[in-house]
Amino acid sequence: MDLAFIEQEPEEPNITELTPIQAFYKDAHILITGGTGFLGKLLIEKLLRSCNELSKIYLLVRSKKRKDMPIRLKRQYPNFKQKIRGIAGDCTQPNLGLASEDRKLLQDNVSL
Structure with missing residues (x-):
């Protein structure tokens, strides 16, 4: 009986x-x-947890009454500042209500 396989170290899975x-x-x-709604929060949390190689998430965030966009983002995503960038806008406005520099940033960088 050949027991050579016992002496071999098991292969480590390629993680x-x-x-x-x-x-x-x-x-x-x-x-x-x-991204600040219920499903958006779930989607973003799943992407950040599961896809470590993801480069950046740009969130189009509409300002609410007396709530500044950066404050809302910081409250909802406190630990992911390096991966998430808030962009002020409004889907109901022409050109998504984006400032020209934000529109250019998105055009130059967004892949999905």
Whole structure:
């Protein structure tokens, strides 16, 4: 009986291999509208937790009455400042209510 296999060290699983979803979002710059709503929060949390290679999420955030956009983002996503960038806008306005410099930023960077 050949017992050579017992002396061999077991192969470590390749944990650096990306799943198909992780590979899809690798280095992606994503624009999300509705990111401060219930489903948006779930989507963003899942993307940040599951897709470490994701580069940046741009959130189109509408200012609410007396609530500044950066304050709302900081409250809802306190630990992900490096991956999330809030962009002031409004989907009901022409050109999403974006300032020209924000529109240019999104045009130049967003891939999804």
